[in-house]
Amino acid sequence: MPEWWTYGLSDFLMFSPRVYHRLLAATNAALWPAQIGTILLGLAAAVLTAVPRRGRERVLWPVLGLLWMVVAWAFLWERYAVINWGALYAVPAFVLQGVLLIGAGLFGAVRLPTSRDRTTTTGAVLLVAIVLGWPLLAPLSGRPIETAEVFGLFPDPTALATIVLLACGRGGLRWILMIIPVAWALIAAATLFTLGSWIWTVVIVAGGAAVALALTRPTTPSPRRS
C-alpha cells in the first residue's frame, strides 16, 4: 500500500527556484512572440465580458479551451514535467478542462449575461489585471522579465483568468468548470509558498476574489440593458 501519508509538501518540491525560473525563461524564449498573441486574446476576452455581444460565448470558451491545451502541451508536458513528474498528472486535467470549455462554448452551456452588471465589470477589470499584471510579478519579485508568466502559455495566470471568466458566467456547469482551475490555483500557491516566493499570496487573493465574484453575482438582470 502506498505510504503517501509519510510525505510532506516539501518532499514534492524537487527543484530549486533557480532551475524553475530558468525553465520559465527558456519557455518564453522558445515560444516568443506567442506571448503577444495570448495577451491580446486575454484583453479581447475582457472586452467580450464587459461588452455584451450576441454569440460571444461560441468564441470565448473554445479559444480559452484551446489555450488550456496549449499550456498542457507547451509548458506542462514539454518542459515542466522534465523537472517535476507531478506535472504529468496535471496534463490530462488541463486537456479535460480544454475539452470541457470548448464543449461549453459550442453547446452554449455557460452563458454570459446579456447586459453589463457589477460582476462583469469587476470581472473584466480583474481579467485585465491578471493578463497585464501577472507578467510584471517577475520584475516585482526581483526576477528578470524573461521569466514572466503570461496568460495562455503558463498555467497560473491561465487558471486564475479562467476562474474570473467563469465567475461572470451563468449556469450550474460553470461551477464544475471551476474545479480544475481552482485546484490548480491551490497547487500553484502551495508550490510558490514552498519555493519561498511571496507570489503565493497573490494567487490566493486573485483566486479568492474570483470565487467571491462568482458567489456574489446578482441573480437578477441589471436594469441598464445595452
Place this chain on the structure above:
Amino acid sequence: MHTRRSLLTGAMATAGAAALPWRSARGQPAPVPITKTIPSSGEAVPAVGLGTWITFNVGTDAALRDECAAVVAAFFAAGGRLIDSSPMYGSSQPTVGYALERLGAPETLFSAEKVWTSNPRNGPPQIAQSLSYWGVPRFDLVQVHNLLSWEAHLDTLAAMKAAKSIRYVGITTSEGRRQRDIEAVMASRPIDFVQVTYNPADREVESRILPLARERGIAVIVNRPFREGELTQKLARRPLPDWAAEIGATTWAQLVLKFIVSHPAVTCAIPATTRVDHVRENLAAASGAMPDEAFRRRIADAVGRA
C-alpha cells in the same frame, strides 16, 4: 579542554580512497578523505559522498547540466566515490549519467540508487530505466526509497543481489519518518545499508537506529546533513567557534560533516551541492582530525543553539 592529541586522527583513514586528487590554489594536493568500511563486505568507501536531491534536477538546461558535471568531476578529483540518486528526483538521474559520460565512466564510482514505486511489479523495469539514465552496467547499491512497498521490493533486490546484478541492498527514510518500521526491517531482513537523516540538530537516530546498525553490521548512509541548506544558512549568521580549528574545520559545514562521519556507525554522508568549491569543502571535511565523543557533544551543543 580538547587538544589535537585527544582527537581521533587518522584512525579511520585507509589507503583505499580514490586517487586523482585536485590541487588547491597553493598547489597542495587535496587531502584524501577517510574511508569507512561496509560491514557486510569489508569494502571501504570514502566517508563523504554526493547527494543529488534537488541540486541535480536541472532538466535539459545545458548550462546547469555542465555545472553539475563540474561538481561530479571535482567530487571524483577530491577522492569521492559514492553518488546517490532516486527515480523520485526528477531529472537528477539523467544529469548524473551526463556527468559520468563526460568523465568517461569513472571506475571508482560507487553507484547508489533507489527503487520508488508502490507497485512491486514496476520495480525491475524502474531499476532498468535508472541504469539507462546513469549509463552504467549495474548499480552497486539499490535501496527501497522511503520504505515504499518495502517487503516486495526487498525480495526483488535480494534476488538481484543473489544473481549478482547488484552488490548491496538497502532501505531509506528521511526526516525521522517511520523509524520503528526501519528498526523492524533492520532487525528482521538481511540488508547491507540503511539511509537515514542525521546531523547535530537531528539526532533521533542516535538512540536506536545507529546502535542497531552497529549490532547488525549494517552500513549507514546519512542524508540531509545540512537540512537542505537550512541548517548551514542559520549557522552562517554566527561566527565559527575558534575551537573548530582544533579539528581542522574551517566552516560550519565542515564542522557538521565531521560530527556526522565521526560517529562509529556512520559509513557515508551524502551532502548535495551545485558548487564545485562546496563539494571540495565537503570532501576535505572527511580528512584530518576527527572529533572524539566529548568534542562531538560540543559540536552538537553549538549547532543545537542555532
